[in-house]
Each structure stands twice: as C-alpha cells, then as structure tokens.
Amino acid sequence: MRKNDAMNADESLDYLLGNLEAHERGVFEHRLQTDPLLSERLDQLGASLNRLLDDGLTHDPPEGLATRTVAFVAQEKGRKIHRPFHDHSTGRLPYRWADVAVAASIFFVGVLTILPLLQYARDRRNHAACAFNLGQIGQKLTQYASLNSSYPYSPDARPDDPAGTFAVVLHDAGLLPDLAVLDCPYNGACEHPVAQLPRYEDFKGIRNSDPERYRRLTGLSDYAYHVGYRHPTGEIGPLESRHAGVIPLIADKPDHDDHEAVKPGNSPNHGRRGQNVLFSDGAVKWLKTRFVSPQDPDIFLNNDNLAQPGTHAQDSVLLSSDTPFQGK
Amino acid sequence: MLKALNTESATDLAEISDEELMSRYRDEGLEFLFNELVHRYERELYRYLSRYIGDPALAEDVFQNTFLQLHLKRGLYEDGRPVRPWLYAIATHQAVDSLRKVGRHPTVSLDQKAGRSDREGEAANLIDLLVGDDSGPLSELQDQERVQWVRDSVERLPETLRQTLILAYHQDLKYREIADILKIPVGTVKSRLHAALAKLQQMARVAKRDEKE
Ligand SMILES: [Zn+2]
Numbered sequence: 345m346r347k348n349d350a351m352n353a354d355e356s357l358d359y360l361l362g363n364l365e366a367h368e369r370g371v372f373e374h375r376l377q378t379d380p381l382l383s384e385r386l387d388q389l390g391a392s393l394n395r396l397l398d399d400g401l402t403h404d405p406p407e408g409l410a411t412r413t414v415a416f417v418a419q420e421k422g423r424k425i426h427r428p429f430h431d432h433s434t435g436r437l438p439y440r441w442a443d444v445a446v447a448a449s450i451f452f453v454g455v456l457t458i459l460p461l462l463q464y465a466r467d468r469r470n471h472a473a474c475a476f477n478l479g480q481i482g483q484k485l486t487q488y489a490s491l492n493s494s495y496p497y498s499p500d501a502r503p504d505d506p507a508g509t510f511a512v513v514l515h516d517a518g519l520l521p522d523l524a525v526l527d528c529p530y531n532g533a534c535e536h537p538v539a540q541l542p543r544y545e546d547f548k549g550i551r552n553s554d555p556e557r558y559r560r561l562t563g564l565s566d567y568a569y570h571v572g573y574r575h576p577t578g579e580i581g582p583l584e585s586r587h588a589g590v591i592p593l594i595a596d597k598p599d600h601d602d603h604e605a606v607k608p609g610n611s612p613n614h615g616r617r618g619q620n621v622l623f624s625d626g627a628v629k630w631l632k633t634r635f636v637s638p639q640d641p642d643i644f645l646n647n648d649n650l651a652q653p654g655t656h657a658q659d660s661v662l663l664s665s666d667t668p669f670q671g672k
Numbered sequence: 673m674l675k676a677l678n679t680e681s682a683t684d685l686a687e688i689s690d691e692e693l694m695s696r697y698r699d700e701g702l703e704f705l706f707n708e709l710v711h712r713y714e715r716e717l718y719r720y721l722s723r724y725i726g727d728p729a730l731a732e733d734v735f736q737n738t739f740l741q742l743h744l745k746r747g748l749y750e751d752g753r754p755v756r757p758w759l760y761a762i763a764t765h766q767a768v769d770s771l772r773k774v775g776r777h778p779t780v781s782l783d784q785k786a787g788r789s790d791r792e793g794e795a796a797n798l799i800d801l802l803v804g805d806d807s808g809p810l811s812e813l814q815d816q817e818r819v820q821w822v823r824d825s826v827e828r829l830p831e832t833l834r835q836t837l838i839l840a841y842h843q844d845l846k847y848r849e850i851a852d853i854l855k856i857p858v859g860t861v862k863s864r865l866h867a868a869l870a871k872l873q874q875m876a877r878v879a880k881r882d883e884k885e
Pocket residue numbers: 474475528529530596613614620
C-alpha cells in the first residue's frame with residue numbers, strides 16, 4: 345500500500361512536469377479517470393506547485409535580441425582573436441558603435457531593425473562612459489585622500505554643506521579639470537552640466553546672494569557621494585583616508601520623492617536597473633541592488649535606515665549632491 | 673544576394689529540424705541557417721537566462737555569447753545530437769561563468785546524500801507535504817505578496833537546486849535533457865528537484881509561522 349502511494353506520488357509529479365513516456369501517460373490518464381482520489385490529489389499537487397513556483401515573471405526578450413546576436417557573431421567571426429567574455433565589474437563592454445557599423449555593412453539589415461540596434465549600442469556605450477567617469481573621479485579622490493587625512497568634505501566642517509561640495513573641493517585642489525565627468529551619460533538628465541565651478545569661498549557666498557544659482561550648482565552631479573559617518577566621539581565627520589579599504593565612494597545617485605526623501609529602489613540614472621559604484625580601491629562595480637555587504641546593506645541609507653551619515657565606519661551612505669552631508 | 677537566399681529558403685526553413693539546421697550550418701556555414709536557430713531559441717533561451725541570472729542586461733550578454741560559442745563549436749557538433757540540451761549546456765556554462773565574474777559564486781557543493789536516499793519514499797513524503805498542508809501556507813497571501821515570496825525564496829535555494837528547478841518547471845525540459853545539460857544522472861535530477869520543492873515548502877511553513885507570531 346505504502347509502495348503504491350509512493351509510486352503514485354512519483355508519477356503524479358512526473359506527469360505534471362511532462363515527464364511520462366507516451367504509454368505511461370496513457371495508463372496514468374486512464375487511472376485518473378477511474379480513481380477520483382488520485383485525480384483530486386493531482387489537482388491539489390498542481391495547485392500547490394503553482395503557488396510555490398509561479399513567480400509572476402515572463403522574461404520577454406528585449407526587442408531585436410536575435411538580430412543583435414546574429415550581428416554580434418558575424419562581427420566576432422571577422423576577428424581572429426577572441427576577447428574574453430566581458431567583465432561587468434570593469435565596465436568594459438564588448439559591443440560598441442564601430443562594431444555596429446561593421447555588422448551593418450556585413451549584413452543586410454533594414455532601417456527599422458537597425459534603429460533599436462543603434463539605441464542599444466548607445467546605451468551600452470553610455471553605460472561604459474559612466475563607469476569611466478567614476479574611475480576618473482576615483483583617481484582624483486584617491487589622490488586627494490593620500491594628501492589629506494580624509495576624503496573631501498566641507499572645508500568649514502559644516503555638515504549642512506551639500507554633499508556636492510566634494511566636487512568644489514576637488515576643483516579647488518586642481519583635481520577636477522573636466523566637469524563633464526560629473527554627468528552620468530546614461531540618463532540624459534543632466535544635459536547642461538555646470539560650465540564653471542566657483543571656489544569654495546565664493547560658493548558659500550552664493551548660498552545667500554544667489555539662491556537660484558546655488559541650487560543649480562548643488563544639483564551639479566548625477567552622482568551621490570559618501571557623506572561620512574558618526575565617529576566614536578558622537579560627531580559626524582568625513583570618511584578618513586585610513587579607513588578606506590573597500591568602501592563605496594561615489595555612485596549613480598538615488599531617486600528622491602517630492603519631499604526630497606530617498607525613494608526605495610535603484611538609481612534612476614540607469615533605468616532603475618542598478619547603479620555603477622566606485623570603491624575606494626579604484627574598482628567600479630555595477631550593483632544590481634543597494635546591498636553592499638552585511639555591514640552595509642544599503643548604499644543610500646545608514647544602518648538605521650536613514651539618509652544620514654553612517655552609524656559606523658563601515659556603514660557607507662552615499663547621498664545626492666544637493667543633499668547636505670548631515671542628511672535630511 | 674544574401675537577402676535573396678534568405679527569402680528563397682524562408683518557406684522550407686520552418687520544416688527543418690534543429691539538428692538538421694545545425695549539421696548544415698556546420699558543413700555549409702551559411703548565415704541564414706544560424707539566423708534561424710537564433711530566432712527559434714530567442715524567447716525560450718532568453719527566458720531561461722534572464723530567470724536564472726536575474727539581470728536582463730547580463731542575460732543578454734550571456735545569450736549573445738552562448739550563440740557565439742555555438743558558432744565557434746559548430747565543428748564539434750555530431751549529426752543527430754539533440755540541439756536543445758547542447759545549447760542549454762553552453763548557456764548554463766556561460767551563465768555560471770558570468771555570475772562568477774560579477775561576484776555571485778554559484779555554490780557547487782550539495783546534496784550528494786539526496787542522490788543515494790530512497791527516492792520512492794521521499795517522493796511520497798514530499799507529495800504529502802505538498803498536498804497535505806491544509807490548503808498550503810501560501811494560499812493566504814495576496815497574489816503580489818506570494819509572487820514576491822516565490823522570487824525571494826527561489827533565490828535562496830542552493831544553486832544546483834535552483835538550476836534544476838528552473839529547467840524542469842519553467843523551461844519544461846525532460847529529466848533526461850536536464851541530465852544531459854548538467855552532466856548528472858537522471859536520478860540526481862529527480863532528487864534535486866524533490867529537494868528543491870521540499871525546501872521551498874519548508875520555507876513556506878516557516879513564513880506562515882512567522883506571520884502568525
Ligand atoms: Zn551612471
């Protein structure tokens with residue numbers, strides 16, 4: 345009897361997953377018609393499997409995937425040396441503009457199919473350019489930190505200065521010649537980056553004299569910056585150079601609601617799919633979620649779930665450039 | 673010229689099996705044969721990779737690289753060898769590789785025990801577990817909560833169990849195809865599948881208990 349149940353159980357599952365051979369299937373279906381108990385159990389099992397496994401996701405392929413793939417392989421055929429599978433963590437991408445042009449000349453591709461292809465190539469290039477920007481800023485931050493005891497912070501130690509002050513400080517130190525690196529090229533939001541940065545001394549003055557310009561200046565970057573943490577003394581202050589093992593320093597900025605609070609989810613910069621993050625060891629990584637490490641589960645919030653400086657040195661919090669170092 | 677060739681062959685192409693396409697591509701190297709294969713598997717393989725990898729952009733890269741590998745390895749194709757499991761094997765290999773590169777290390781340790789245990793008795797217990805639990809711990813959740821629970825819980829399964837589960841349930845592959853893809857005995861496929869289901873059911877019970885507290 346027990347043996348019989350076991351057989352049925354195994355068969356029921358195999359039946360539901362389409363794993364019975366044609367003749368076994370025939371026999372089983374005949375039993376189903378004659379055995380209401382078996383049939384009822386099968387229904388329950390099916391419903392149970394569905395509850396346990398249906399994840400509600402359809403995973404439709406992106407537009408033009410097959411076409412791009414054929415073009416990609418055609419273009420790879422053209423080269424003798426095969427590059428290794430590309431590495432997301434370095435932001436090097438296998439498929440670039442020039443590649444599309446080559447592929448397009450090899451293949452007959454209609455105008456309608458090539459448009460998404462170009463859009464795609466542009467997205468990939470911009471994604472890589474964003475990682476490149478972060479790498480550039482990273483070099484300068486490392487240089488700054490090696491000359492100073494901490495990473496850039498409000499020169500007046502004012503926690504109500506905006507996080508974007510880091511760019512002013514780097515600029516003052518002659519470490520930020522090209523302001524375009526402050527713009528994530530993927531999102532297109534910051535189309536007119538700030539042409540010139542004032543010195544910190546003037547920057548302070550503008551706060552009262554020209555609030556509109558100050559607002560524009562503080563919103564200067566698409567990147568969020570490490571706003572420091574609460575030191576054992578109880579004071580909040582910058583990330584010290586000596587602490588920087590592998591700590592996130594800048595990243596695509598978080599999303600904000602109308603009250604400027606940090607919204608859940610990934611950065612809006614890359615269509616909420618994730619964020620590029622620069623670590624203090626110089627690596628740029630693509631994080632698909634806000635999770636950094638068990639000590640630092642949220643890159644945009646501290647361990648008290650607030651958009652405020654970290655609760656300890658390993659609890660990094662990266663805030664948008666117009667948010668004060670002290671948070672909201 | 674290429675276009676003319678494409679149009680001419682379009683009508684008959686649908687009639688040709690994957691295996692014949694692959695043999696002909698190996699011998700003739702014509703693009704339209706390859707093109708046909710890519711299109712045939714576009715939805716199915718992308719769905720697999722996207723669910724397995726959990727990142728659409730990375731899934732696309734792996735999809736492209738899978739077909740690059742298929743192209744590069746075409747000389748190794750033996751006539752009549754089923755294309756589907758071969759393609760899945762390449763895709764799975766590429767996927768595991770890419771997950772490693774982005775820092776997610778699929779755990780390869782696992783249920784050697786499960787393979788040796790008494791599967792028949794195990795299946796009976798599993799089914800009891802699945803149908804016996806009143807109406808199932810998850811039935812009280814709202815649909816939105818439930819699908820979120822499923823995503824989170826499947827994500828927490830050991831890598832090999834998750835892999836087998838996706839292949840068997842979401843991709844509708846036969847046990848022997850999965851065995852072929854993962855290079856494991858059919859018995860191990862079944863025991864992994866059962867282990868995955870048992871684990872999920874166990875998590876569902878715990879979730880329910882937590883909620884009651
Ligand atoms: Zn970006």
